[in-house]
Structures are given as structure tokens and as C-alpha cells.
Amino acid sequence: MAFVITDTCVKDSLCVEVCPADCIHPKQDEPDFKAARQMYVDPEGCIDCGACVPVCTSDSIYALEDLPEDKKEFIETNAAHFKI
Ligand code: SF4
Ligand code: SF4
Secondary structure (H helix, E strand, C coil), rough: CCCCCCCCCCCCHHHHHCCCCCCEEECCCCCCCCCCCEECCCCCCCCCCCCHHHCCCCCCCCCCCCCCCCCCHHHHHHCCCCCC
16 A cells, blocks of 8 residues: 555645655656656555655645545556656
């Protein structure tokens, strides 16, 4: 299981700062940050701690089981960011 970021993300990087697993990208100093439409969780790295959820002011982060039906596409969108 992994947490999932959805399209209401405003890229303020608050979640990046609290993630103990360093699995939310792109970071502000990474080359693809500017072009990214939103932040993404690496499903391979997420440890399901939930620390990112309360800091997100736009309520864009969901545990997999809480993801609304109309946001399910973001499971793949998040994973795809980390595929080469
Ligand atoms: S805290 Fe929320 S709005 Fe901010 S970058 Fe993370 S997911 Fe996006
Ligand atoms: S649940 Fe924890 S490990 Fe997963 S993205 Fe959020 S802060 Fe990082």
C-alpha cells in the first residue's frame, strides 16, 4: 500500500518536509520540479506513516483505502512518475 497525491496539489512541498521516507517528488531542487503538475508519492518508498496527510492544506493526499472513486487514476499517475 502507499499514499497517493491527487490533482489538487499546489506544490508547496509541505509534505516533502515531513516525509521520513523521502519518497515524495519532485523536490524543489530537482530538474523536473517546475514542469511537474503536482507532487507524487513513490509507492515503492512510502512506509504508510500518514505524516504527510495533516500538513497538506489542500487535502490532496489520501491513503489508498480512502481514495475517492474519481481519484483512482492517480494511483497510476503517482507510480508512473518513478518509472524510467
Ligand atoms: S502538502 Fe499537499 S499541496 Fe503541498 S506539495 Fe504536498 S500534496 Fe501538494
Ligand atoms: S505516508 Fe509517510 S512515507 Fe508515505 S508519502 Fe506520506 S509521509 Fe511519506
